[in-house]
Amino acid sequence: MSPSSLTTDRIVLASRPQGAPTAANFRREQAALPDLQPGQVLLRNRYLSLDPYMRGRMEEGPSYAAPVALDAVMEGRTVSEVLASRHDGLEQGALVVASGGWQTHAVVDGAGISRRLQAHGLPLSTALGVHGMPGFTAYAGLQEIGRVQPGETLVVAAASGPVGATVLQLAKQQGARVVGIAGGPDKRAYVETLGADVALDHRADGFAEQLRAAAPGGIDVYFENVGGKVFDAVLPLLNDFARVPVCGTIATYNARGAVLPGPDRLPDFFSQVLRQRLTVRGFIQTDFAALFPSFEAEMAQWLRDGRIQYREDIVDGLEAAPEAFFGLLQGRNFGKLVVKLD
C-alpha cells in the first residue's frame, strides 16, 4: 500500500469562533496524504479524543500551545494503528497514542507519537481517558500540587468526567473526604456511585449553601477544572493553606477576551491568598511527564482490579465530532468523550 494512494477524511478549522463555536467554524474534506519521509509513519486513526483544551486551540492569542491554523486539520489525540513506517522501532501493526487529529488517517513524525501502547488488557479507548491524558492529569495534579492528606476535604467539579472522576477516586484512596460536583441529576447520581462522600448538582437551587453544608470543616483542596459558579461557591470555603491545582477553567473558555462586569474581585483574591496562605498553581499534564511511567503501571493495575471506575461516551464516526465537541463544552457528554473512527 503506497501512502500516496491514500486520502484522509478530515475536519479542518474553517474560521475562528466568536463566542461559542459553531458548525460554520469547521469544514469536512478529503485530502491526499503526503509520501512518507524518513522517520515518519502512516497511521490509521481508530479513536479520537475530544477535550475542552481544543476550544483554546481554535483561538489566536497566548496559550501554552500554538493555535490551529485556518484550513489546517483540527488537532486531537488519537489511538492509532501504524499502517506503514519509516520510523525505527515502530513496525506496521503497532498501536500508539498520537497527535493524529480529526481525521481518519495521518502521516506524523516521531514528535507526533506520544506513547506506544503495550498489551495490558484494557480497551484501546482508555488510552485517551482514564489510562491517558485525563487520568494522568488527575494523578499528577493530586500528587504534585493537591497533596491531599487523610481526613482533609477535597472538592472536585466535573466529577463525572474523566479528570474529575479519577481525582475523586484517587482522593478517596488517599483517605480524603470528597465532595464531587456534576451538572444534572443523572451525573450527580453517577458521582455518588464513585464513592463521593457527598455528590452535588451545581444546577440545583441553593447549590452554594449545599456545598457549604457538604464541607462543614472547609475545603483543603479544590481541584479547579471548571471555573465559573462552582469556583465562586468554593472560594469563601477554602481553609488556610488550601491548595488549588488549576487544570481547566472550561466555564470561561468562551468568554475569553470578553469584558466581565464588576466588581473586580482580583485584589480581594490576592488578599485572601495572603491571609490564608493559599497555593494556586496551573499545570498541564506534560509538566509532570516524569511521573507518567509510574502512572501508567499503577493505573493499569487499579483498572484491572476494579479499584478505579471509568465511564466513556463514545460517538460514532468523524462526521459526529463537531456536534459532540459542542456538547462537551456545554457539559452534555457523560463520561470521557471519544470518537470511534473505525
Next chain:
Amino acid sequence: MSPSSLTTDRIVLASRPQGAPTAANFRREQAALPDLQPGQVLLRNRYLSLDPYMRGRMEEGPSYAAPVALDAVMEGRTVSEVLASRHDGLEQGALVVASGGWQTHAVVDGAGISRRLQAHGLPLSTALGVHGMPGFTAYAGLQEIGRVQPGETLVVAAASGPVGATVLQLAKQQGARVVGIAGGPDKRAYVETLGADVALDHRADGFAEQLRAAAPGGIDVYFENVGGKVFDAVLPLLNDFARVPVCGTIATYNARGAVLPGPDRLPDFFSQVLRQRLTVRGFIQTDFAALFPSFEAEMAQWLRDGRIQYREDIVDGLEAAPEAFFGLLQGRNFGKLVVKLD
C-alpha cells in the same frame, strides 16, 4: 524593683478605621502593669517595629491572626530588655525580640518571646528588620516559593523597604537579573545602589512601559509585597512557570471590604494561571520557621561582611508611632521603620 510599682506608657486601639487609619483610631494612656506570674517576664521595650500587617490587625474579619481588641494595646514586635524574670532561662538583662506592643514596658509570658538575641555585633534594631522578620520573609519566600534561577528575571516592589531590599540583594547573590521598584526618585536612586539591574519609580509617567522595557525576557519571579498598579503592570509580563510569592498587598489594605469597579479580572486571571502554569502562593514568615536558624546565622555573616546592605528609618519616642505608621502605609518612610523607645 517590683513590677506593681511600674506603669507603662502605651498606645491602644480606640476605634476601628474606616478606610485609612487616623489619629482618632489611637489613644495614648498610662496603665499599671500586672504583677509577674510564674513564667512571665517584665520587659523594657527599646525598639518597636512598625509594619504594614498592623493595618490588618486594626480590622475585624478573617485574617491569619486575631484583630487587636478595642481599648487593647496595639500589637507590635519589639527589641526588649528583661527587667525582671519569673521565666526559666531568661535572666535579668537578657535581650529578646518580643511581642512587646506599642508601649514602653510590657509583661509577657513565654509565648510572647519569639527569640533571644545573641551577641553578634549588629545594631539591636536590625533584629526587627534585615536580621529579623522582614529579612526572613525575603529569605524564606525566595527559598521556598520564588526559587529564582541564575539568569531568570525577578521583579520586586517596595525595593527600598526591608523586605524588598533584601529580596533584591539575595536574588542578585543567586544570579538573577533584578528589577527593583520604589516610589519616588530618592528611593529609586537608593535601589540602584543596592545592585538592581534596573531601578524604576512606579510614580513616573509611563511606568508600565518602563517595566516592560526593563524585563525584555519577561518576568520569572514577582515577589508580591505591594499589590496595586505594580501588580497590574507585572501581570501581562509574567513568563510561563512564573512564581508569585505573596507576602503583602499593602496597596489594597485600606480598600478591604470596598467594592472595586469592574471589569472583574478574576476569571481571566485563572485562565492565565492555567495557560502559563503560574504558581501563586501566600505565606507569612512563620510558615517557614524551620529555616530561621540558618537565616539568622547566614544573614549575620552577610551583614558583617557588608554583602547585604540595609537602611533604617528610626523615629524617636512612642508618641511618634501613629504618625510614622500612617506614613508607612503611604510609603513615606525610607527604610525599615522602627520607633526608638529609650
